[in-house]
Amino acid sequence: EVQLVESGGGLVQPGGSLRLSCAASGFTFSDYAMSWVRRAPAKGLEWVSTINRGGRGTSYADSVKGRFTISRDNAKNTLYLQMTSLKPEDTAVYYCVKIGTTPTGQGTQVTVSS
Numbered sequence: 001e002v003q004l005v006e007s008g009g010g011l012v013q014p015g016g017s018l019r020l021s022c023a024a025s026g027f028t029f030s031d032y033a034m035s036w037v038r039r040a041p042a043k044g045l046e047w048v049s050t051i052n053r054g055g056r057g058t059s060y061a062d063s064v065k066g067r068f069t070i071s072r073d074n075a076k077n078t079l080y081l082q083m084t085s086l087k088p089e090d091t092a093v094y095y096c097v098k099i100g101t102t103p104t105g106q107g108t109q110v111t112v113s114s
Contacts, residue, residue, distance in 0.1 A: 002026040002104065004096050009108030016086050020108055022079040022096030030074040033099040036081045038092035050099060086112045
């Protein structure tokens with residue numbers, strides 16, 4: 001059974017940083033590109049970033065480019081999202097997904113507020 005467990009969210013002030021993690025199990029993690037997506041209050045699902053299988057190819061939504069960094073550790077079956085210069089509009093539940101799929105985990109809440 002595929003399991004993706006997100007963690008690392010929390011309440012942070014504008015301009016602050018957080019590092020999200022996603023522990024993957026139930027599939028061969030290194031065989032798949034992975035993405036982070038988010039759902040803000042009263043909004044639809046928004047793609048944030050994608051990383052290829054080897055970790056050397058990345059892409060970002062314009063809204064987070066230059067502030068967020070996606071990475072992965074295939075030996076640990078873990079996906080990361082380093083978030084810096086956080087803004088109130090980054091407030092959302094963040095999910096990790098296998099590329100092209102929809103969230104199956106609980107996600108982790110990120111709230112950016114003073």
